[in-house]
Amino acid sequence: MGKPLQMLPAALAMMLAGAGCQMKMPKVRMPEMLREEKPEARLQRHVAAAVADDDDVRLLRAAADALDTARAAGWDRHRLLVEMLACRARITGDEQAVRFARLLETMHFPRSTVVEVAAARLDNADASVAAAARALLRYAAPPDPRGRVDFTHFGRYLDAHLSSPPARLVVWMYETDASAAMWQMMTVFGAQTGNEQRRAVLLAERTVAEAVWRKHNGAADEQTTRAAADELRRLAGMEQWWVRAWAAYMLARHPELRTEGVMDKLRRDDSQVVKTLAQ
Structure with missing residues (x-):
């Protein structure tokens, strides 16, 4: 009888070793460990x-x-x-x-x-x-109950930049809701703004809003338009840059409310925000 099958591999190995041969066993690579997810x-x-x-x-x-x-x-x-x-x-x-x-x-x-x-x-x-x-x-900046954008949560960031207002953010705020932005700026930067001046700005804002509304609804009249233009000219000359910024934004979008020389002045304003909004 022949040798059992299980003996053949060992016998073969001995024969090859005796003949000066050496078997090369295949290399088995361990699977790479999965990297931990970042x-x-x-x-x-x-x-x-x-x-x-x-x-x-x-x-x-x-x-x-x-x-x-x-x-x-x-x-x-x-x-x-x-x-x-x-x-x-x-x-x-x-x-x-x-x-x-x-x-x-x-x-x-x-x-x-x-x-x-x-x-x-x-x-x-x-x-x-x-x-x-x-x-x-x-x-x-979710809308408040009146539909105006609520910039209340921007106050802390703006307050941390009192000496150098973040122009890109402020411009974005005015482009999102110019009136809401102006009043938020007044809250943060306008600590020295008196009540009389605040009321004057509020009345001017309402006058301009009425003129814009009338034009939008086909009911514009010369008296309302002239009154709004006068208010914007006055606001464009105010000391507070955030008020001038609102005037610049409104005048850039409503040419009918411009008076001679106002836009040129705003485009040369010391405030980068005002200059940007006046373009």
């Missing part, structure tokens, strides 16, 4: 899950997971919001944008912190990041 990538995954559809349970779970990711990474609220803004820059659809705003609301970010993070990125060279910053600013 917290930024994990957060992006949670945000993507939250904005995928209108599933409230999934959104709540994603919010909790995002906060857990931040805690594990040692991020504070500011750092987490910076990463959230980066996630927002990847969102293009309107429905997803609405869900992202709901996610922010669910995570209870202070709107003043939202302003701080977004304002610093308005001039970002990446257009998607700058657009995300504007989206977060809109989230931080």
Whole structure:
């Protein structure tokens, strides 16, 4: 009888060794260990899950997971919001944008912190990041019961820049709601503005608003238009730059309210905000 099959490999090895040969065993590579997922990538995954559809349970779970990711990474609220803004820059659809705003609301970010993070990125060279910053600013400035934009949560950031107002942010505020922006500037920068002057600005604002409304509704008349033009000329010469900024914004958009020389003066204004709004 022949040798058992199990003996053949050993016998073959002995024969080859005796002949001066050496068997080369195949190299077996261990599978590479999976790299640990970075917290930024994990957060992006949670945000993507939250904005995928209108599933409230999934959104709540994603919010909790995002906060857990931040805690594990040692991020504070500011750092987490910076990463959230980066996630927002990847969102293009309107429905997803609405869900992202709901996610922010669910995570209870202070709107003043939202302003701080977004304002610093308005001039970002990446257009998607700058657009995300504007989206977060809109989230931080919801309309009040009258329909006017509420810039209350911008106060802390503006107050921290009293000596050098952040021009890009301020211009964005005026372009979003010029009147609301002017009154927020007066709250922050106008501590020395007296009550009489405040009332004069308020009356001028109402006069101009009436003229604009009449024109929009086909009911413009010379007297109202002239009165509004006179008020804007007066405001354009006021000491407070935030009042001149409002005049510049209104005159740039309503040529019928301009008087000779006013726009040229505003375009040469010492304030970069005023000059920008007068273009």
